[in-house]
Every structure is written in C-alpha cells, then in structure tokens.
Amino acid sequence: MAGYPELAKMNVFSVYDVEKLVNNRKTAYSLLYRLIQNGLVKKIRSNLYTCVNVETDQPIASKYQIASAISKGSYISHHTAFEYYGLANQVFYEVYVSSDTRFNDFEFDGVAYKYIASKLSEGVVTPKNTTGIRITNIERTVIDSVKDFYKIGGLEELLSCLDMLTFLDSDKLARYLDAYGMKILYQKTGYILDHYRDSLKLPESFIEYCKSKIGRSTRYLSVNLSNDGSYNKEWQLVIPHDLFYKNEQVGAHLV
Numbered sequence: 001m002a003g004y005p006e007l008a009k010m011n012v013f014s015v016y017d018v019e020k021l022v023n024n025r026k027t028a029y030s031l032l033y034r035l036i037q038n039g040l041v042k043k044i045r046s047n048l049y050t051c052v053n054v055e056t057d058q059p060i061a062s063k064y065q066i067a068s069a070i071s072k073g074s075y076i077s078h079h080t081a082f083e084y085y086g087l088a089n090q091v092f093y094e095v096y097v098s099s100d101t102r103f104n105d106f107e108f109d110g111v112a113y114k115y116i117a118s119k120l121s122e123g124v125v126t127p128k129n130t131t132g133i134r135i136t137n138i139e140r141t142v143i144d145s146v147k148d149f150y151k152i153g154g155l156e157e158l159l160s161c162l163d164m165l166t167f168l169d170s171d172k173l174a175r176y177l178d179a180y181g182m183k184i185l186y187q188k189t190g191y192i193l194d195h196y197r198d199s200l201k202l203p204e205s206f207i208e209y210c211k212s213k214i215g216r217s218t219r220y221l222s223v224n225l226s227n228d229g230s231y232n233k234e235w236q237l238v239i240p241h242d243l244f245y246k247n248e249q250v251g252a253h254l255v
Helices: 004-008 015-022 025-037 063-069 078-084 138-148 155-163 170-180 183-195 204-211 243-254
Strands: 041-045 048-051 094-099 106-108 111-117 230-232 237-239
Touching: 004 015, 004 048, 015 025, 025 041, 041 106, 048 063, 063 078, 063 094, 063 111, 078 094, 078 138, 078 155, 138 155, 138 170, 138 183, 155 183, 155 243, 170 183, 170 204, 183 204, 183 237
Parallel strands: 094 111
Antiparallel strands: 041 048, 106 111, 230 237
C-alpha cells in the first residue's frame, strides 16, 4: 500500500512525518486511517505510530526505539538500560523512560512505559549500529539505579546486574555523582561498589572519594529499613542484614 514502505523505514513516526511524506495534513490523516484499518500501522499513543511487519504481524519498532521517541529528549534508563545491555537478571514488562518533558504512563503491545524525570543530561549515548535509540551508558545506569532502586527493580535486582559487570570507569562514576551532588548517593554508591571493587576494577581512590563526600549524618540504604537493619560505621549507613550474602546465595543456586 502507498506510504507503507516509506513509513516502515522510520520505525516510529508522527502525523507530522506522514504530512511531510504526502505534503498535505488532511491526506496524511486519510493515509494513516487506511493503513491502520488494513493492519499495517498501529497507534502507540497520541501522535506516535509504528508500522507492522507483514510477515510477523508484530510492530516494527522495538520497545527501545519507542521509548526514545516518546519526547524530544527521552532516553532509556535504569533497569531497562541494564536489560538492553544484556545485564538484567529479569526481563521486565515495564520500560523506564527518562525525559525532560513529562508524559503520562501508558501501555502498548503488552509493555508499560514509565516516566522518570530526567535530572541529568550527561551520560546519555546513542549505541553504535542502532537507529533511534538513546540510552544511559553503563556508569550512568549504575548511578541512577543506586539512586532509585527502592522504586525501580529493587536492591537485589541491582546487585544481580552488578554481579554480571566486569568493569566500571571510576572517572565517569565520580562525574555523575558530582553532577547529582547528593551526600546519600555518595554513601550508597560507595558502600555498594566497595563490595565489587575488585571485580569491577575500581581503584581505592574512588572509594575514598565517595567517603570524603558523605558528611556526618547516618542514613538508610533503603527506605524500608526504618526499624530494621544493621549499622555500618565506615559508611554511616544502616543496611539490610546479610545483604550481599543473600544475593550471593541466590546467585549460587542459578549456576
């Protein structure tokens, strides 16, 4: 059908993209209507569409391409970024999308797209050999996930992702920590990554840098530890009992 081959190449498109193709807004709406009626195009959300692969009857756009097209500056982050890099222990049917522009959460093709307010512009990359994907790099993903694990994926899932990593760039980690400028984030990151220092090839200087930024307050690693947990004097942090032991035991059963 006319228009389908050109739109299929875009992966994700808007009415404006169709209008540029046919040079008329009314004709653009008519073309979209016909394509949708013939099962060749699916509406993702308001003013966002993708073509359907005629052989598989599945959307051409991946969930990562959809997430990156929701707003002008949207990008994949947190657990979804770990999943993209092949580091997630579990596949979620939720896609975490950071954006400067707020949007309402929505579902498409069995996947829920969740808005997260973007607080940082650094560390967002376009992976090589991909089209229309924007995502946080590994170091930014780690920092964001430490910052927000209590509401996204959970602490144990974060540790499972870290178990699969073999290297982190300490300069990048420090840069993103400084950009956020949160004492509790230095505390949490330093405590967690100190456990993985050897496996991630992190220098002692990075751990010491985190310690120098934590201040004097005692804080909680998780918001759920108000009446439980043990105190770590070195990091002035209340932590879950046997945190790493539990995670390592779970990992041992999977080998």
